[in-house]
Amino acid sequence: MKRVLVVDDSRAIQRLVEVCLTQLEIDVFVASTGAEARDLLESDAPDMLILDVGLPDTTGWKILGWVRTHEQLADMPVVMMTGYSQAERVGEFATRGPDGYLLKPFKPDDLRRIVFDTIHGVSSGAV
Secondary structure, eight states: OOEEEEEOSOHHHHHHHHHHHHTTTOEEEEESSHHHHHHHHHHSOOSEEEEESBOSSSBHHHHHHHHHHSTTTTTSOEEEEESOOOHHHHHHHHHHOOSEEEESSOOHHHHHHHHHHHHTTOOOEEO
């Protein structure tokens, strides 16, 4: 069974992602802060990371940078999520290296599609 870590400070988003991905038979575990995420990633690396841009103790971009420089995690697929939809924010996704991104609010089917595609190595980009 594939395992996905969801990092978002909103319990509602964590739960929505968990419910959506359970339908794909994906084991979901969650973190609410960057510090929690780093601890979980180092202790038991998942198959994929879904990462919110805005976290209470850091930014998702900093966590993404840390993941990409961490030897055991560097190749792990990462999908970023954000509620920011301004053109300049969306442009950051193309230059900062996530495997895909979701704009909140998102449709459950879009989440399932991008996670399925990303975890199986299919380039799906953005939703």
